[in-house]
Amino acid sequence: TLEEIEKACDSLNLHSSTVSRLKYASRMAAKVDNVVLQDGFKLYHHSFVLSEDGKWAVIQQGLNENARYARRYHWLSTKLSSFVEEPHNAIVSDIKKKFVLDMTAKESEEARNVCVDIAQEGSKRVKRLVAEVSREKEQATLNKWLGKERPAVLFMPRRINWRVMDDIYDIKPRNYEELVSIRGVGANIVRALALISEVIYEKPVSISDPVKYTYAHGGKDGVPYPVDRKTYDKSISILRQIVEEARIGNKEKLRALARLKRFSQAKVF
Structure with missing residues (x-):
């Protein structure tokens, strides 16, 4: 927890600015893997490791309840250049999904920039764009781009928190990291903005699973295959x-x- 990070920092006599930076890293790592990367795995475990010189690592695990599989996300401060673009040191999973919404991918860079511009236009403008994307003609266009099988992560969400959209308009985030760090910005807002970017502005988002590592030796219970x-x-x-x-x-x-x-x-x- 953030309180535990504070206690650990106190014991190491770390400066208050370092404490704030470490707490921010913990929050952002969790938010990115729950909201910015939408792969169907919901976080249920978060571990934060820090050193006396302010370096840190995050190991957190998500669960896909339908598939009954877990996935582990690894972050390392010494390898991190951005919280919202290719931030993971590794992603460990038994399975590689056919479709995900990955706004952390390099391929999603232009879409991320468009999302910031859209959000700054206010909720009234975003509502009109959401309605435009939801029209049958635009849905057909999206289906054509993606093929016959359309991933659920690229359906326009039914509910969007417009109060949070108003907050975004007032705050005027300068970049995508600032946008997603705003309290209340969740998966639906991220997905809605991503779809507007893809359909209206033709800035594609990545739907490739960013898993970088899968188990090499098998599982002792024979899943996904017996130990080699x-x-x-x-x-x-x-x-x-x-x-x-x-x-x-x-x-x-x-x-x-x-x-x-x-x-x-x-x-x-």
């Missing part, structure tokens, strides 16, 4: 060699080797 023991043992062997050659104390090295031994002896079938 040969690959599993080879990975442990590589890790053992890395530990043996690492420039660390003997005590730490022995502990690491002991943990690897437990993994190698584990029953994974």
